[in-house]
Amino acid sequence: MRRILLATLLALPSCADQGGGATLNYYFTYDPRSLDPALSTDVPTGEVVSLLFDNLTQFDADAQLIPGLARAWDTDPSGQRYTFHLRTGATFHDGRPIKAADVRASLLRALAPGVTGGRSWPLYPIRGARAYAAGESKGVDGISVPDDSTVILTLEEPLNIFPKLLAMPVAAIVPTPVTADFDQQPVGSGPWKFVSWSHDDAILLARNERYWQGQPQADSLRIRIIPEPLTQAAEYEAGQLSVVEVPVGETRRWEQTHADELQRRPGLKALYVAINTTRGPLKDLRVRRALNHAVDVPTLLTTAFAGRGVPAAGALPPGLAGYDSTRSPYRYDPAEARRLLAEAGYPKGFSLRLWRTQRAELARLAQSIQQGLGEVGIRAEIVERDASSARAAVRNGEADLFLTDWWADYPDPENFNYPLFHSRNKGPGGNYAFLADRMLDSMIVRARATTDEAEKTSLARAIDARVFELAPWIFLWFPVDIWAAQPDVQGWRFPLVFTGQRWLEVKRTQ
Amino acid sequence: MSRFLLQRVALLIPTLLGVLAITFLLLYVAPGDPVQAMVGERADPETLARLRAELRLDDPLHLQFAHYVSGVVRGDLGTSYITRRPILQDLLQRFPATLRLAGAAMLFAAVLGITIGIYGAWRPGSWPDRVSAFGAYLGVSFPVYWVGLILILVFAVNFRWLPPSGSGGGLAYLVLPALTLGMRSVAFLSRMTRAAMQEVLQSDFVRTARAKGLKETRVVLAHGFRNALLPVVTVLGLDFGSYLTGSILTETIFSWPGVGRYVLTAIDKRDLPAIQGSILFLSMVFVLVNLITDILYARVDPRVAYD
Numbered sequence: 001m002r003r004i005l006l007a008t009l010l011a012l013p014s015c016a017d018q019g020g021g022a023t024l025n026y027y028f029t030y031d032p033r034s035l036d037p038a039l040s041t042d043v044p045t046g047e048v049v050s051l052l053f054d055n056l057t058q059f060d061a062d063a064q065l066i067p068g069l070a071r072a073w074d075t076d077p078s079g080q081r082y083t084f085h086l087r088t089g090a091t092f093h094d095g096r097p098i099k100a101a102d103v104r105a106s107l108l109r110a111l112a113p114g115v116t117g118g119r120s121w122p123l124y125p126i127r128g129a130r131a132y133a134a135g136e137s138k139g140v141d142g143i144s145v146p147d148d149s150t151v152i153l154t155l156e157e158p159l160n161i162f163p164k165l166l167a168m169p170v171a172a173i174v175p176t177p178v179t180a181d182f183d184q185q186p187v188g189s190g191p192w193k194f195v196s197w198s199h200d201d202a203i204l205l206a207r208n209e210r211y212w213q214g215q216p217q218a219d220s221l222r223i224r225i226i227p228e229p230l231t232q233a234a235e236y237e238a239g240q241l242s243v244v245e246v247p248v249g250e251t252r253r254w255e256q257t258h259a260d261e262l263q264r265r266p267g268l269k270a271l272y273v274a275i276n277t278t279r280g281p282l283k284d285l286r287v288r289r290a291l292n293h294a295v296d297v298p299t300l301l302t303t304a305f306a307g308r309g310v311p312a313a314g315a316l317p318p319g320l321a322g323y324d325s326t327r328s329p330y331r332y333d334p335a336e337a338r339r340l341l342a343e344a345g346y347p348k349g350f351s352l353r354l355w356r357t358q359r360a361e362l363a364r365l366a367q368s369i370q371q372g373l374g375e376v377g378i379r380a381e382i383v384e385r386d387a388s389s390a391r392a393a394v395r396n397g398e399a400d401l402f403l404t405d406w407w408a409d410y411p412d413p414e415n416f417n418y419p420l421f422h423s424r425n426k427g428p429g430g431n432y433a434f435l436a437d438r439m440l441d442s443m444i445v446r447a448r449a450t451t452d453e454a455e456k457t458s459l460a461r462a463i464d465a466r467v468f469e470l471a472p473w474i475f476l477w478f479p480v481d482i483w484a485a486q487p488d489v490q491g492w493r494f495p496l497v498f499t500g501q502r503w504l505e506v507k508r509t510q
Numbered sequence: 511m512s513r514f515l516l517q518r519v520a521l522l523i524p525t526l527l528g529v530l531a532i533t534f535l536l537l538y539v540a541p542g543d544p545v546q547a548m549v550g551e552r553a554d555p556e557t558l559a560r561l562r563a564e565l566r567l568d569d570p571l572h573l574q575f576a577h578y579v580s581g582v583v584r585g586d587l588g589t590s591y592i593t594r595r596p597i598l599q600d601l602l603q604r605f606p607a608t609l610r611l612a613g614a615a616m617l618f619a620a621v622l623g624i625t626i627g628i629y630g631a632w633r634p635g636s637w638p639d640r641v642s643a644f645g646a647y648l649g650v651s652f653p654v655y656w657v658g659l660i661l662i663l664v665f666a667v668n669f670r671w672l673p674p675s676g677s678g679g680g681l682a683y684l685v686l687p688a689l690t691l692g693m694r695s696v697a698f699l700s701r702m703t704r705a706a707m708q709e710v711l712q713s714d715f716v717r718t719a720r721a722k723g724l725k726e727t728r729v730v731l732a733h734g735f736r737n738a739l740l741p742v743v744t745v746l747g748l749d750f751g752s753y754l755t756g757s758i759l760t761e762t763i764f765s766w767p768g769v770g771r772y773v774l775t776a777i778d779k780r781d782l783p784a785i786q787g788s789i790l791f792l793s794m795v796f797v798l799v800n801l802i803t804d805i806l807y808a809r810v811d812p813r814v815a816y817d
Contacts, residue, residue: 030775033592041548113560121557134556183594199603200767200775201677224676226765230659234674237667388780392543428546428555 022219024489024506025242027226027235031200036183037172038110041119043498046169048223050499051205052188053172056084056103056151057163063268063319063411063496065164069098069173069189070151079158079451086149090212092175092189100145105176107143108132122165122409125155158449160456164410169499191216191504200225217491217507242489242508246482248361251306254484261484266310266318268408268496270416273354273369273401273474274394274432282352282400286344288471291401292330293337295372301477304364309477314464315406315416317478319496322413322460327468329475337376349377352400357387366403369474395427402432405479411497413460417444421467433472440466518804522797529793530582533786534575544780548591565591578786587787592779597787601769607677608768611760612753614688619695620746624735626696627703627742631711632730634704642700649697658690658763675765687764691757695749702745706738713737739810747803754799755792 028044037049050058058068067073070084090098111120113135124130127142142154155162165171175187186194191213192205203223207216226232229247236244246254246262254262273291281287301309313329316322341349354373356366363384370380380401385393394402408415419430422444426434440463447459468475483494491505545561562568566577581588587597626646630639665686666674672682710716711734719733720726758770769788776784 034594039594130556134560198767199600200771201607201765224765225767226675227762227771228675228765231662231675231763231765234659234662234667238670238674240674386778386780388543388546388778389540392546395546428558 022217022508024218024221024503024508025224025240026221026503027224027232027241027244029225029227029229029232031225032203034183035186035194035197036178037106037169037174038120039183040169047498048203049169049172049188050190051192051221051502052186052190052194053169053174054090054098054189055167055169055172056086057167058502059164059167059411059495059497059500061493061495061500063408063500065167065411068167069103073163075451077451079160079449080155082153082155082162084151084153086151087212088149090189091210093187093193093208094175096175098173098189099148100151101148102175103151103173104143104145106173107171108140109174109176109178110170111140119170122168122170125157125159125162125165127154127156130156158451160448160451161410161412161414164412167499168409191502192221195220211504213504216504218503221503236484236486239486241486242506243483243485243492243494245494246484248306248308251308251482254482258484261487262482263485263494264480264482265494265496266478267481268317268319268411268415269405270312270315270317270478271309271405271476272312272315273403273476274399275472275474276397276400276402276432276434277436277470277472278397278434279400280352281344281346281350284344285471286340287346289330290337290340290344290376291373291378291474292471293333293340294376294378295369295474295476296332297329297476298332300365300368304368305361305477305479308480308482310480311477312475314468314475315420315473316413316460316464317408317416320408320411320413320416320460321457322464324461324464327465330471334372334376341376341378346377349379351379351381353383354380354401354403355383355385355390355394355399356403357390358384359387362403365476369403394432397427397434399432401474404432406430408497413456413463414444414448417460417463417467418448421463421472435470435472437466437470440470514808515805518801522801525797526790526793530579530786530790531575533789534578537782537785538571538574544591544782548779578783582790587790588783590776590781590784592776592781592784597784598791600772600784601788601791604767604769604772607766608754608757608761608770610684611687611691611757611766611768612750614684615692615695615753615757616746616750618688619692619699619749622692623696623699624703624742626700628707628730628735630700630704631707631734631738634708639704646697646701649693652693654690654694654757654759655763657693658686658760661686661690662763675763677765677767687760687766690763691753691760695745698745698749699742702741703738706741707734710734710738740807743803743806743810747799747806751796751799751803754795 028047030044032045032048033039033042034045035048035052037053040046040049055068056070057065060066069086069090071087073082073084075082086100092098107123111123111129111133113133120133126140128137128140129142131137132140144152146152173189179185184197191208191211193208195204195206197203202225205221207219209215226235232241232244233247233250235241275282275288275291277283297311301307301311310318311329313327314324318325341347354366354370356362366382370382373380393399406416406420419425421431421435421440423436423441425431426436443459443463443466447456447463450456481494485492488508488510490507490509493501495501545558545565545567548561566574578588589595590597590600593600626642630642633639662674665672672685677683716729716733719729758774760766761768761770762774769792773788776788
């Protein structure tokens with residue numbers, strides 16, 4: 001209904017007019033929790049932190065790791081000791097130069113038990129960090145600062161993704177001690193300076209003219225808070241937003257009316273149904289494979305998601321090392337599903353519960369999955385809850401199936417393999433399938449530790465193949481993101497990782 | 511009158527205490543874990559346990575409740591689990607936006623609804639009356655969500671007369687959300703006013719007024735409308751109360767930074783103190799509006815105060 005209305009009512013041509021002044025207009029779907037990096041647990045907070053602050057390392061729009069406040073870094077042969085060399089000339093927005101001591105103080109602050117951010121895990125690999133965060137020790141002996149421009153971080157064990165973890169918002173460098181209202185009026189060192197924040201309304205940032213990477217092209221960046229996707233689209237069509245994510249239901253129309261403005265690429269994310277491998281019939285591999293054969297993924301993708309996805313034959317999305325484009329997904333084959341169920345001792349099927357959150361786009365998907373399962377004799381009852389209740393039940397192992405997705409925090413196969421499939425992360429850690437496979441665990445651990453890139457990639461590929469074989473998920477697809485940028489906006493690319501677009505090169509030509 | 515007022519105010523206290531106890535208990539038994547909502551994905555069990563202890567979520571129910579009530583009595587609605595800001599401050603920051611929107615919607619509804627209603631009663635069966643009856647039918651039938659989006663598409667996207675959403679500061683930002691929000695009230699008010707007026711206009715004193723040779727406008731407005739006010743005030747009061755307590759749909763569609771969205775976010779994030787604080791605050795607003803309505807009642811019809 002909504003789509004038809006939009007299609008008819010918006011059929012008139014729209015000319016973008018963003019008004020004068022070099023202000024770029026962006027938006028978040030909800031208000032950031034805070035502007036303090038230590039409290040960045042959600043995407044809007046992480047994004048705005050990446051604009052206001054700097055990290056030792058950072059990501060570009062293509063999710064490549066590039067130097068940040070550290071101009072270079074090196075690793076000792078063990079892969080356990082990282083030395084970061086800071087660039088000279090970088091300053092906080094208040095003019096104070098950034099020194100190695102600031103890095104140390106910032107990391108300690110993010111870990112400090114009193115901050116209760118709850119999201120300091122990217123720093124846990126540092127030796128002594130976990131104990132410090134738990135309030136069991138007074139310092140972190142893995143952080144040392146030999147001089148003003150060198151920071152040495154020693155890890156508990158070798159971890160090749162560590163420089164990527166330092167690009168996460170929680171590891172941003174802040175001017176300590178911070179002011180009491182730091183979460184509302186932050187002082188950072190990033191390309192944009194804080195101007196104002198009207199909650200649930202807008203955040204205004206001004207360019208940092210002294211930024212070490214060169215000042216941003218635009219004068220200011222206004223970030224509106226717009227919760228409703230169709231309103232976001234309308235704001236763009238009225239010329240009030242510089243860029244917008246195209247709503248799924250609008251895909252077909254925008255592909256015709258805004259063809260030249262669209263950017264599409266597969267995001268670093270996966271849409272899947274976690275199968276709890278510890279519950280009843282789902283313990284049986286044949287049953288889990290039967291579930292995969294029972295769902296018609298290609299049809300679902302076309303009908304419910306406007307074809308915005310790449311069918312998944314594993315958990316690693318295209319764009320990550322280890323993705324194997326040659327492996328075929330489980331094919332839709334109800335007869336094979338019934339055969340597998342009969343072989344496993346369930347010729348008449350069984351009943352289970354499929355959990356989902358209240359996200360509207362998942363409703364139709366859950367029903368289609370339910371229908372597919374029903375056709376092979378599996379009676380699925382859909383349980384719909386708000387996100388936190390659903391997640392709590394799933395983490396406690398109470399859900400048979402859980403329809404959800406996973407977005408990469410940092411661009412590395414480890415960010416899928418370790419949290420989603422290592423037995424240590426069962427439940428709250430992200431392994432909602434409660435998978436515990438010794439072979440998989442050992443490969444994941446090896447892939448985390450190796451300093452050899454080629455070995456890391458081949459391990460990632462082998463892990464993904466093993467995951468596919470064990471069928472801990474109903475593999476659905478890797479969503480393809482589609483964004484539009486106004487014709488007068490130049491230099492904007494939508495980032496693969498949420499912190500990967502810092503709006504430095506973006507400008508308006510009119 | 512003062513005794514009437516005292517009685518009403520005294521009734522507020524048990525009402526609010528009831529709200530306090532019920533919200534606290536309901537949220538306690540509702541499924542979900544606020545700490546897991548706080549930390550997002552990839553939480554380790556130690557962090558979860560530490561935060562749970564810090565937030566006193568491990569305390570027995572009666573201790574948690576006592577702690578909460580003692581805060582409320584001191585005027586402290588607590589601190590949000592998610593934003594770490596005082597809840598009362600967050601609510602007070604957003605309330606002016608809600609007040610502005612509710613006021614505009616109410617003004618629009620009152621002016622249009624009452625005018626249509628009076629005209630309909632004065633000239634029943636005329637074509638404007640029939641059109642307005644149909645309009646009222648549509649007004650209560652169309653979902654707010656749909657109307658809001660259509661208004662945005664027509665007036666903001668196609669004609670570019672008004673901004674699509676946001677609060678901006680200017681009056682232009684208020685027009686579409688106020689129309690969307692007030693639409694149902696226009697429908698109700700017009701029908702309510704029409705019915706009440708029709709009854710009054712057929713009564714003997716109106717006939718007498720006309721027989722005295724008074725001007726028709728004076729007969730209808732001064733003699734007729736004054737006596738039809740009671741049901742109109744009821745609808746105005748109830749609708750205004752519900753608008754002030756947050757219009758979640760309208761605020762969401764129009765990105766309006768009011769309390770409705772604050773409550774919605776709090777529920778979504780399972781921010782227990784923010785949910786409890788908001789409900790208490792909004793209940794207070796609602797009962798206050800009801801109180802004012804009651805007082806207006808007594809002014810309009812002094813018999814009410816003596817009942």
